[in-house]
Amino acid sequence: MTEASDDRTRPGGRTARTRNAVHTAVRALFGEGRDTISVREVSERSGIHEVTIYRRWKTIEALVLDVAVTHLNEESPFPDTGDLRADLLAWARSVAGQVSTHEGFALYRALAAAGSALDNPGVSPRREEAATYLRKRTDQIQRAIDHNAAGLSRPPTVAEVFDIVLAPIYLRAIFGYQHPDEALDVLVDRLLGDH
Incomplete structure (x- = not known):
C-alpha cells in the first residue's frame, strides 16, 4: 500500500491533518475580523503549501x-x-x-x-x-x-x-x-x- 493510498483510508492521516490545519487557519483569519482571505494567507497561516490547497479545493470560495x-x-x-x-x-x-x-x-x-x-x-x-x-x-x-x-x-x-x-x-x-x-x-x- 502506498503512502498516498494509506492517507485516504486511514482516519487521522496526512489528508485529515492537512484539512484540519487549513480549516483552522481559515477560521482564525476570519476570527480576526477579515472580510476576505486569500489562499496565500491560508497557506502561510496553516503551513500547508498553496499548491496543495489549490489541488484540494480549487478556489478560496470552495475552501x-x-x-x-x-x-x-x-x-x-x-x-x-x-x-x-x-x-x-x-x-x-x-x-x-x-x-x-x-x-x-x-x-x-x-x-x-x-x-x-x-x-x-x-x-x-x-x-x-x-x-x-x-x-x-x-x-x-x-x-x-x-x-x-x-x-x-x-x-x-x-x-x-x-x-x-x-x-x-x-x-x-x-x-x-x-x-x-x-x-x-x-x-x-x-x-x-x-x-
Whole structure:
C-alpha cells in the first residue's frame, strides 16, 4: 500500500491533518475580523503549501464553503430533545451567537453565496456541498418537528422555521438594526403561535 493510498483510508492521516490545519487557519483569519482571505494567507497561516490547497479545493470560495459546511454540520446540529420550543430557542441562540462573531458571519456569507449559486452550476464549484448541507439541516429540523407533531394542531414547516425564525436573525446581522439575539422567544412564539 502506498503512502498516498494509506492517507485516504486511514482516519487521522496526512489528508485529515492537512484539512484540519487549513480549516483552522481559515477560521482564525476570519476570527480576526477579515472580510476576505486569500489562499496565500491560508497557506502561510496553516503551513500547508498553496499548491496543495489549490489541488484540494480549487478556489478560496470552495475552501471557505467547505469550512462553513463542516463547522455547521459538526458543531451546530439542530437539537432534538422532544421540546420543539426549547429546541428552536436553543438553535436560534446558537445561530445568533455565530453570526455575531466575525468568523461566524464570514462563514454565513460563504453559505449564502454558495446557496445563491445553486441554480447555476458554473458559478460555484462546491454548489453540491451547499445543497447537501441544506438537505442535512432541513432533515434535522423536520425530524424535530415530527417528534413534536402530536402536540401541535398544525406543525410548522421547515420553510416557516427559516422564514419566521432564521431570516430575521440573518437580517439583523446584515443590517445591524437590532442585535441578532434579541427577542428570539418572540420569533419562536410567532412561529408556534398558530400551530
